[in-house]
Amino acid sequence: MHIFAIFDHNLYIELAISDLEIRGIAREKILAVPLEKETREMAVLDTIHRADGVSLIDGGAVLGTILMLLGTIWGFHWYWGPIVGGLIGLALGVASGIGLDWVMTKRQNRPSNLSRKAEVVLVVHCTESEAGMVKKTLKDHCAIGVGLIHQG
Template identity: 40%
Template sequence: MFMIAAFDHSIYLESALSLLEKNGINDQNILAVPLENRDCQNRLFDTIHHSDGTSLFDLGAALATALAVIGASIGFQLKWGPIIWGLIGAATGFTIGLIIDILMTRKKEKGAQKNNTEVILIICCQNHEETTVEKILWENQALRVGKLNV
């Protein structure tokens, strides 16, 4: 049986490894794989072949619509008329929305880069050791635990 667990790289990982070895799991039956963070930055605009799920168009379109309606309404009383002021409102709203989305996306990227590296543990154990191993993993702050019967 294989027990698979995900840990943040911390003292809890070291504690779990030492407890597993004290409970009879041989160190040759434990595989620890550190995962690295992504080095390249996300693109600002999606293409037909690549999409990261972040849309910079949504907030801009919503603000453009809102400010276009407001600009057209107020434009009836202003010199240039409702069409010009509606277009000015749409351009202003889209620009403001785009700037907000770009700033929020960059803030999320900086926050994601500060995360600790995760480590995946793969432990080969006997069926009678399953509950002990699982208990040790959960008590030492495992993020996720899975079982694979072979």
């Protein structure tokens, strides 16, 4: 039987491993795999196959539409006319919307990126009679999640 647990990368995983060894689980039957923290740059546009939930085009589209409408309305009073006024409003709106979205997204993502630590997957090979004790020990040492697979 294999028991899987996920821990934050901190002292609790070391305490869990040493507690399992004290309770009779051999060191060779315990495997700890640290996961790498993924840092990804923001994409300007989400695609069908890859979406990170952050799209910088949305704000640009909204502000572009609003300023294009205002540029068209005010364009009737300008020498260049409503079409050029609408195009100028569109360009200014898209540029300012993308810039504003980028600044707001960078500001929101910074604290969560710094506070998020890497995680560690702990795999323990044990017998069915030891499974309850191992699962309880891992939960007592603040495992984020625990799962088990029966070998048959």
